[in-house]
Amino acid sequence: MKFYNLKKKATSLILSGSLLLTAAMPNAALAKDLVAQDKPLAKNIIVMISDGCGYNQLDTASMYQYGKTGGQVYEHFPVKYGMSTYSEGSYDPNLAWGSFDYVKSGATDSAAAATAMSTGVKTYDAAIGVGIDGTSLKHVAERAEELGKATGVVTSVQLSHATPAGFVAHNASRNDYSGIANEMIKDSATDVIMGAGNPWFDNNGQQITAPNTFKYVGGEATWQGLVDGTLEVADANGDGIADPWTLIQTKDEFIDLIDDKTPERVIGVPQVFTTLQQGRSGDDKAEPYAVPMNQNAPTLAEMTKGALNVLDNDSDGFFLMIEGGAIDWAGHANQSGRVIEEEIDFNKSVEAVVDWVKENSNWGETLLIVTGDHETGYLTGPGSDPTWEPLVNNNAGNLPGMQWNSGSHTNSLIPFFAKGDAARLFKSYADETDPVRGKYIDNIEIAKVIFEIMK
Template sequence: MKQTLAATALLFITQVASAATAQQVAPQSIIYVIGDGMGMEYITAYRHFVDDPATEEIEETLFDRYFVGTSATHPHGHELVTDSAAGATALSAAIKTYNGAIGVDIDKQPVETLLERAKTLGYSTAMVTTSQINHATPASFAAHIDSRQKYDEIADQYLDNRIAGKPWVDVLIGGGEKYFKREDRDLVAGFTALGYQYADSFALLDRIEAAPALALLADKGLPFAIDAPPANRLAVMTSKALALLPKNKPFFLLVEASEIDWCGHANDIACAMGEMHDAEQTLGVVSRYVSEHNNTVMVMTADHSTGGLSMGANGEYEWRASVVRGVKASAGELARELKEAGNTWPVKWQELTGITLSAEQQDTMAKQVKASVIANTEAEKNSAKTTLRSGILAAINTASATGWTTGGHTGGDVGVFAAGVNPEQFAGHQDNTAIALKLFTRLRPVQ
């Protein structure tokens, strides 16, 4: 793969400097966890979301325990707010690029990624994600294309791009079956012909016994953690990937908590906290593995933050985590449940949220539910669903004093978390490309 001259030069300098002081010369296994959209405000909100209200102190989360520094997130140029593709390419290949770019530089030329370097050096490789596995973040580690929107082409690359006759990624677990079993091409058949064991549901995941393996557990992204069991599905998938990877050689494992970002785009705080809980459960799985395997490093960060989340809104100096804890479904699922309940929607609302509505709020929501029930055309149904969902979110955000500034991304710094071999290398403030550069220095040829 071609790499930009600047990135190559900087990588060489970093490698030379690191080689002089490296405490480990043997190849290290690398576990790279990305919380998509997981800005610092999500870390803070989650700390209070899981806090035990019966104690005076605020309990430490795993994010707090492994926090070592921060990272800048801006893409190439002057936009300052990155998308997931440019952010992930920075984290995978140590270069700044344009929004929408998948593993390519600003000239749309392929750049080598950490996963590819690892595979070239003899490592096993794996990717686990709650989104479709050909979504922007994982794609930026294993594909090269000018636009993140080319989902079919990205999926094709996962099978067609080969090293020694085999795909670059040994274990793929996530969603996205619709992109791999298409009318024009059956990529699943292509993978199985190469010896990949395959599963298309959580019930069948346990039947996969060895790598190489492909598991596509949803048509697109997996259901939100708050909506469907298992609520710790990323932790389960990560445990499975670690179990499948060979024990006799190092590996590179990418794990993405994808749907923190999706909940942030929706401005859905309860949904976001459910995804954060799964991310923490996954961090627990990974940190336990690292503690039991000496020559392993774990780095976790985010590609950007999403939604402009704030604890406190509308002039209130308060954030009511107890309200958020009482919400039992995402706004989309709540809208579906209220529509199905019809005239008895207030009972279902109380059951699923515990929030007492004002007379004005109740009147507004009653009209929104009715409009959703009586809608006839597809356009009317979609419009009524969107309006009801917005009303639900407004009620939850008002009750909890949760604020949002956007339905898109924001440009603030994000956290960096590390454990295992020399986690202090990732301490302090750094650019997102520097994280990748530091991980490149950890890679060694496998003997």
């Protein structure tokens, strides 16, 4: 049995009252129609972001996993488009395929991209949940909380890094990690936060005698308050009483969260400092899995399953953002083996979500979005520039032939996938066409659709 989080806010009371009213109406058919019109398009909304992943990052992982492209479960979703990601600039399809160098400029950063996907508003690079003029913007998660839904963010990098922060916090700079972490942990109504940044462990998952910086977890006082349970926090469920966090750190605690009883609020900080796996020592240019993995860190899929087990206790539904954050880091460092490791870890987390929908929900009430925030590294096939050469498939278990052309973000289109009855809403937004990728949406339209669902 689980502990059930019975969030009841004003909207729930209004809904109950409307149901009583329609039950008393003489025209039962009319009442049924009114209720159907008010039925939400999705009870649960899950956004999964492979940070730094473009089309070729996806294909290299599939070639390594399956010896072919098109092997990922989300590549068979009914809704498939490209997505533009620029922050303050633009994307020109003709220039993108007319000049090899065009996409090397005009790229977004992860903060602006996360803010765009979370609020529906373009902003400047480094901005977290604020507009170009610095005013706070409403996140889709905040709208979900207004409707009584549970909310959560999960990442394979630090919990206060740009992407999770961009779905919860409001800050002029992504670099204010401590301020962002404190807003997320102490002030927000978020029910689940999971990510790295543990100050007492290094990137190899080894405990250290003197702590690293506490900034990713809000400072030493905030961390100690989480550890001993004395931290003053927000009222997350609207009942007027503060809702303390349950802190988990060990891999076993993350595993236990998958099937065991769950507390109402969970903050999970694995025993690693910056990333679950990508930052571990050893030959960082080795082939995938040649360097032993950190054994004390949960996988992103395990974190995802635990988060779902907490959030699905809410009868009103939930919003969850899951990020494979270190795909971007491996792209910046041009680490072919580790970008594949990180993308596969992300892919397995998508499979975990799909399995959860099949076992615990359905595609009529759950919307799943799988995409990225931008491409990193300008990954192509070998011999590219000035033309684009294809990746070389060297069969499953072998590193594909690939070439990095940058150590930064690019302004390339990236893939977008969605499944669920509500996914059909994206069709009206896919009103631009790229000569290679076909129809595409813009990243702000993710939030626009989600807000439309949660009117």
